[in-house]
Amino acid sequence: MEVVSHLAASISHEVRNPLTTARGFIQLLEQSHLSQEKRKQYIRIAIEELDRAQAIITDYLTFAKPAPESVENLNVKTEMERVIDIVRPLANMNSVEVQTSLIPCNVKGERQKLQQCLLNIIKNAIEAMPNGGTLEVYISIEKDQVLIRISDTGVGMTKEQIERLGEPYFTTKGRRGTGLGMMIVYRIIESMGGTIQIASEVNKGTQVSLYLPLTQSLHTPSVEQKRDAFVAL
Ligand SMILES: Nc1ncnc2c1ncn2[C@@H]1O[C@H](COP(=O)(O)OP(=O)(O)OP(=O)(O)O)[C@@H](O)[C@H]1O
Ligand SMILES: [Mg+2]
Structure with a gap:
């Protein structure tokens, strides 16, 4: 809240x-x-x-709706697919090929916020490849965490730039960037109890890894869900 x-x-x-x-x-x-x-x-x-x-x-x-949001179980694959659909025209415009390897898994969070966060990272990845390249989106489960990895083959970042990532108004895009996109990402991931890792090399590309706590699958209800279902009966 x-x-x-x-x-x-x-x-x-x-x-x-x-x-x-x-x-x-x-x-x-x-x-x-x-x-x-x-x-x-x-x-x-x-x-x-x-x-x-x-x-x-x-x-x-981008995803805000008038209705107030609430925390729910979100399927990361579904949310990611929605965001990829939205950025596809931008990817096509930049001749960026999109490769995905997605598995269904659940995290707890607010749908609009998770989508906004994924959008801001993917938009950066595409903007880093103005002359084309490959955007790779990968989801896996690592122990009790969901790993979401977004990689590009773009301009990359220097050590100093990586350190400033998430700082409000830090942008190298002049008037075209607000420097707020990654600040939002850091805030949202933090609020979901997750962490972010950045790996980047100038002129090679960037890899953004998000780790979020894995929640029970929708198909195998938790004890509370079973109890709630029982109470509802
Ligand atoms: N995938 C990436 N590859 C290279 N540089 C990146 C990448 N992601 C972020 N950056 C660098 O970090 C800066 C800050 O990113 P952020 O998303 O916060 O703002 P922005 O992209 O400049 O502006 P906006 O998000 O409003 O369009 C960028 O200007 C860019 O220099
Ligand atoms: Mg941005």
């Missing part, structure tokens, strides 16, 4: 800033004595700020 309200508070803050700036510059356009050059400049800034607001919404709210 704590995480949810903090996230909601930061979204409104992050979106409000560029909207306020855009509004300010549009207001300046009302002045009659403006040169054509200034007018163009103000319009450009206002559009850039609106694009920024949109990028922030993409990082935080």
Whole structure:
């Protein structure tokens, strides 16, 4: 709950800033004595700020629905397939081949948040391969944890860049990036009791490994589920 309200508070803050700036510059356009050059400049800034607001919404709210979310058993394979469907056009645009090796397994979490987190990682992977490459998505079970591994053959990162990953506003994409995508990822994985490992080499590629606590399969109900089913009868 704590995480949810903090996230909601930061979204409104992050979106409000560029909207306020855009509004300010549009207001300046009302002045009659403006040169054509200034007018163009103000319009450009206002559009850039609106694009920024949109990028922030993409990082935080792609899957958001009006209904409040609740923690449930999620099949990682199903959620991953949904996200891959969404990014496929972006992958095609960048000539990125998508390879998957997915097994069904369950974790506890909020559906929208898990999807948002997977989206932000996969979007980074595809953006790291502007001239094509391979995106590999792999799910396995390691003891009592689910391993989700997302690998790309893209530009990679230096040691310094890896260390700054997840730091708010850290981006190497200039105006095209908000530097909020990975911060969201770290927050969500932490809230799910998971951990993140990054391996990357410049000009070779990057591997993001998420470890999440495995929960009982939907097909073999837990003691509590059996008891709840009994009570429901
Ligand atoms: N798979 C990757 N390959 C190479 N660099 C990456 C990868 N993932 C993240 N990075 C680096 O980490 C930075 C921060 O990523 P993050 O997702 O937080 O922000 P962003 O991608 O720059 O902006 P946004 O997510 O809003 O589009 C990126 O700008 C990039 O330099
Ligand atoms: Mg990103």
